[in-house]
Amino acid sequence: MRKWILFMTFFASLAFSLRAQDEVGCQQLFEDAKEAYNAGMVELVPELLLDCLGSGLNGETKKEAYKLVIKAYLFDYLPDEAGLLMESMLSDFPDFQPADSDEADFVQLFNLKKEARAQQVVQEEKSPEVEPEVEEQKEPVDPDELERRRLERIRQEQIRQQQQARDQQEKTGRKASKPERTGTDLSRYVGVSTGFGFGLPWLLEAYSLGDPNDVESAFGLSIPGLRLGAVYARPLTPALELQTGLGFLQSRFTYHSAPFEYAEYTLSERQLSLRAPVAVAWHLNPGAKNQVYVRAGAALNYLLSAKADGVRSYVEGTSGDVSLDAQSITEARTRMNVFAEAGVGWKIPFEKTLFFVEADYAFGLLQANNPDARYQTGDLLWVLYHVDPDFRLDQVILKAGFAWNL
Amino acid sequence: MRYTVFLFALTALILSACEHPVSEIQMEKFVKLYGNEFMDEARDIEVLEDGSYAICGIDSIPGVGKQMILVITDEYGNMKTGFPKYFTEGALNSGANALLAKRGGQGGFLLCGYLERPVEGSVRTQRDLFLVRISSTGQELWKKSYGSIEDETILHVAERISSGFMLAGYQIRDGQRDIMVMGVTEEGDSVELSFNYNNPYADNASANYILNTGDRYLCLCTYDRIAGDGTDILILNFDDQLSPNIKILDGSEDEYARAIVQQSDESFLLLGNRVSQSGKEEIVLYSVETNGSLVTSSNQITTLTDASGNLHSSRMLKMPDGRIAIVGTREAGGETGMFLQFLSSGFQEGDRLFYNGPGTQTGVDIALPGDDGILLLGTNTQESNSMIALMKTDEKGGL
Numbered sequence: 001m002r003k004w005i006l007f008m009t010f011f012a013s014l015a016f017s018l019r020a021q022d023e024v025g026c027q028q029l030f031e032d033a034k035e036a037y038n039a040g041m042v043e044l045v046p047e048l049l050l051d052c053l054g055s056g057l058n059g060e061t062k063k064e065a066y067k068l069v070i071k072a073y074l075f076d077y078l079p080d081e082a083g084l085l086m087e088s089m090l091s092d093f094p095d096f097q098p099a100d101s102d103e104a105d106f107v108q109l110f111n112l113k114k115e116a117r118a119q120q121v122v123q124e125e126k127s128p129e130v131e132p133e134v135e136e137q138k139e140p141v142d143p144d145e146l147e148r149r150r151l152e153r154i155r156q157e158q159i160r161q162q163q164q165a166r167d168q169q170e171k172t173g174r175k176a177s178k179p180e181r182t183g184t185d186l187s188r189y190v191g192v193s194t195g196f197g198f199g200l201p202w203l204l205e206a207y208s209l210g211d212p213n214d215v216e217s218a219f220g221l222s223i224p225g226l227r228l229g230a231v232y233a234r235p236l237t238p239a240l241e242l243q244t245g246l247g248f249l250q251s252r253f254t255y256h257s258a259p260f261e262y263a264e265y266t267l268s269e270r271q272l273s274l275r276a277p278v279a280v281a282w283h284l285n286p287g288a289k290n291q292v293y294v295r296a297g298a299a300l301n302y303l304l305s306a307k308a309d310g311v312r313s314y315v316e317g318t319s320g321d322v323s324l325d326a327q328s329i330t331e332a333r334t335r336m337n338v339f340a341e342a343g344v345g346w347k348i349p350f351e352k353t354l355f356f357v358e359a360d361y362a363f364g365l366l367q368a369n370n371p372d373a374r375y376q377t378g379d380l381l382w383v384l385y386h387v388d389p390d391f392r393l394d395q396v397i398l399k400a401g402f403a404w405n406l
Numbered sequence: 407m408r409y410t411v412f413l414f415a416l417t418a419l420i421l422s423a424c425e426h427p428v429s430e431i432q433m434e435k436f437v438k439l440y441g442n443e444f445m446d447e448a449r450d451i452e453v454l455e456d457g458s459y460a461i462c463g464i465d466s467i468p469g470v471g472k473q474m475i476l477v478i479t480d481e482y483g484n485m486k487t488g489f490p491k492y493f494t495e496g497a498l499n500s501g502a503n504a505l506l507a508k509r510g511g512q513g514g515f516l517l518c519g520y521l522e523r524p525v526e527g528s529v530r531t532q533r534d535l536f537l538v539r540i541s542s543t544g545q546e547l548w549k550k551s552y553g554s555i556e557d558e559t560i561l562h563v564a565e566r567i568s569s570g571f572m573l574a575g576y577q578i579r580d581g582q583r584d585i586m587v588m589g590v591t592e593e594g595d596s597v598e599l600s601f602n603y604n605n606p607y608a609d610n611a612s613a614n615y616i617l618n619t620g621d622r623y624l625c626l627c628t629y630d631r632i633a634g635d636g637t638d639i640l641i642l643n644f645d646d647q648l649s650p651n652i653k654i655l656d657g658s659e660d661e662y663a664r665a666i667v668q669q670s671d672e673s674f675l676l677l678g679n680r681v682s683q684s685g686k687e688e689i690v691l692y693s694v695e696t697n698g699s700l701v702t703s704s705n706q707i708t709t710l711t712d713a714s715g716n717l718h719s720s721r722m723l724k725m726p727d728g729r730i731a732i733v734g735t736r737e738a739g740g741e742t743g744m745f746l747q748f749l750s751s752g753f754q755e756g757d758r759l760f761y762n763g764p765g766t767q768t769g770v771d772i773a774l775p776g777d778d779g780i781l782l783l784g785t786n787t788q789e790s791n792s793m794i795a796l797m798k799t800d801e802k803g804g805l
Contacts, residue, residue, distance in 0.1 A: 209437060211484035212484075263443065379763070385439070
């Protein structure tokens with residue numbers, strides 16, 4: 001008797017340990033599957049969890065595992081597999097309800113299968129005489145066994161379909177392009193942004209009423225100019241986004257020169273431009289909720305107005321300063337310019353909106369001044385003693401904005 | 407982020423202050439100013455053989471006085487090292503009205519003008535002719551002044567047919583100004599070649615421009631009509647033996663001589679200013695034909711007027727394509743600006759360009775650099791400051 005008890009106890013513990021190891025392995029697989037899903041490797045999720053859904057997972061973990069595999073199928077454009085597994089989950093968890101954070105397609109599939117189950121129940125209630133006859137004819141089968149067979153059929157079907165898909169890919173030689181699944185999808189949006197920009201002029205060649213070889217001339221910074229604009233973006237791939245927009249930008253900068261030994265001046269210039277940028281943004285962490293991206297593109301810039309004022313001083317103070325009020329110098333500037341832009345941005349999407357911050361550097365490709373109008377600046381030439389140098393204008397633009405998902 | 411922007415901006419500022427070479431395109435068109443923060447006036451410009459430019463004028467510094475100024479620039483209009491140079495005698499006031507470059511500057515320069523000497527026992531000053539001979543590098547070789555108790559001033563200079571220099575100007579006697587022409591040697595000594603018109607009706611007369619034609623001189627003068635009834639343009643035609651032949655371009659209106667341009671061996675264009683019957687000031691252009699020392703014919707070619715202002719011509723030249731270019735000053739609507747007037751080779755009135763700015767811009771002289779452009783010399787005056795202005799334009803006068 002004692003030997004029999006020990007023998008039974010040994011086999012029971014063995015079965016238990018095997019069962020415990022099975023549960024531990026599936027728990028680990030579940031964690032692995034979640035990581036794979038978040039990393040965008042969704043095709044691994046069914047392979048990791050299907051067996052465990054048959055046995056190895058229970059309760060809430062099993063429910064979450066079902067959800068994870070169904071979402072992976074939906075992302076992989078395998079609606080049939082997703083539907084079958086949804087049916088299986090509803091069978092295991094008839095009281096299951098989707099969470100508010102679940103994706104719309106998941107919720108839609110749930111509602112579809114839930115309704116189908118409800119209709120099936122109604123039909124079964126309406127024609128109960130058929131089933132009893134069938135059941136009376138069949139051999140009595142353990143319900144758990146029925147369920148395991150049904151899930152096994154589903155799993156085999158899913159494996160077969162995955163294999164077919166892989167074979168198809170190898171046949172065509174094309175790697176199916178599947179958009180990466182991110183924690184937060186890229187979407188089209190339109191919005192507004194504001195900010196400010198720093199004009200960074202680059203001296204190409206100095207001109208002067210004196211000798212430019214001997215004259216000290218240099219550009220300088222000024223207070224930042226305002227920027228205001230509208231933005232529009234649409235995803236190209238889950239990680240790439242096309243961004244465009246239209247906006248106004250103020251640029252300010254100064255120029256200092258001493259054309260003669262006895263006199264020097266400082267010119268302050270401000271420009272107002274209409275800009276139309278086009279850029280592609282590459283999201284560095286498409287799986288994250290708060291996305292960081294780098295962007296590169298170009299902007300077409302139309303100069304609306306340019307004005308300058310200045311002060312000429314006598315070095316030894318032999319005479320008082322000569323001030324010049326703001327003069328229009330739009331004709332002495334290049335109207336159309338093209339900028340190459342590069343920058344970084346940070347995007348925080350909400351349910352239907354998003355907030356973004358960007359920092360861009362715009363490299364002016366064309367010369368900013370009009371050489372043909374160099375000596376047509378009137379008082380700037382004869383009062384301030386200023387002659388326009390040849391220069392380019394770069395810009396550093398910092399902006400923040402708010403957009404609405406379309 | 408803030409420091410990144412600051413460092414970036416600082417780098418940009420430093421880079422923008424780095425040396426940037428001056429390209430050859432700056433030689434094609436430019437505007438340059440010369441002088442100090444007080445008063446500088448332009449008078450004459452010469453294009454030198456090596457492509458550089460020499461400019462003379464008058465420099466005034468309060469408390470110091472006036473002196474001759476000589477500026478030599480490179481072909482970009484940038485002043486050469488060692489210039490400007492100033493010349494006078496002692497602490498006396500002087501001014502340069504004319505500049506001559508011998509052998510394109512290789513033989514040095516001659517500055518001609520006036521020197522003001524105090525009159526003993528009086529607060530008045532008296533002007534004498536003043537010559538300064540300068541080497542090609544701007545070193546003073548000698549300076550001479552000539553004069554009497556009268557006021558004498560040189561307005562223009564030409565090289566003599568043989569050697570030396572021929573001076574044209576005026577002399578004021580008893581408050582009346584009359585024509586004066588005289589010759590000096592290479593060393594500045596006077597020669598027996600002088601001419602004082604001694605017009606009893608002289609009042610505003612002067613010898614304004616002298617041209618060496620190769621075998622004789624043509625001198626364009628402003629002449630007071632007999633009976634003091636206004637002024638006419640007078641041509642003196644003479645050689646190194648003097649014995650001038652005189653031709654007066656009679657007119658009913660007052661005319662003043664400005665410049666001569668040689669068209670051919672015996673054909674010349676004369677530039678003058680005229681005051682019309684209505685009091686409007688305009689430009690008049692004559693052509694004269696000569697036969698040796700005789701002026702055989704003269705014709706008024708054209709008159710140039712401005713609808714809303716007065717025109718004062720200063721100098722003219724003949725362009726390589728046959729056009730005539732005249733520089734001067736326009737006064738209209740309270741503004742005074744420099745103008746450049748073109749005439750076709752057939753003397754049809756062409757474009758008239760204005761170079762205005764705040765203050766006054768006066769056109770003084772015009773010259774042709776070695777390329778297709780045009781050099782315009784003037785004086786830019788704003789309140790208590792005036793500077794010598796040199797502009798190089800394209801062949802159409804565009805900046």
